[in-house]
Amino acid sequence: MFAGCILYYKNKSNYKKQRQDIILFARKNNISLGCIYSGFAFADIRKFAHLFYDGIITSDISNLGAPLSDIKSILQYCRDNDFCLFSAAENYAFFPNCLTDDFFKGFDALDKIRHDLISAATKKSLLQKKAAGIKLGRNKGRVFPKRLDDKKNEIAELLRKKSTKTEIAKKLKVSRSTLYNFLKTNYLI
16 A cells, blocks of 8 residues: 655645646556645655555655755655655656665766756856856945944044943944944044
8 A cells, every 4th residue: 555645845736736646646557545645845744654555656756855865865765664656747666676876876966967057057157247248246345334334423422421332332232342343444443
């Protein structure tokens, strides 16, 4: 007997479609479907692992996780617990005996290739923007307004009145180190 596994991340809108896909897959492949669990993460489904007799059916392998590392960890979990994993949309079947270390090395290689492709595309895009004359990064030498800039006169007046720096910091609701940094950069001490 198998258990259906529906994962939803941002919304529950495709819940019914996933449920139908799992039921149709089970009927088409003559698989006994015990129940269908749903949750926001595979960890939610793992709570019921003791109820899974033979394995898990999911509607789509991509529903198990966005990064390949999520899918890999789920497949490792299935291998370690002698579960089969079926994906209805792609018609994939993962059996514990076929989930070898070499298989997972392949996942790692795919993840690295994906990372390298994204990195190369980003670099290419940045080079194109630079060639088009678009400035990249922060403006050099740009001075951002500080928290105490508009209170410079008030701070100078309090210092003339011989207020302690701790009193000034408390009055302005800043830390003493923020006040000291402001005083140093503005040459008030």
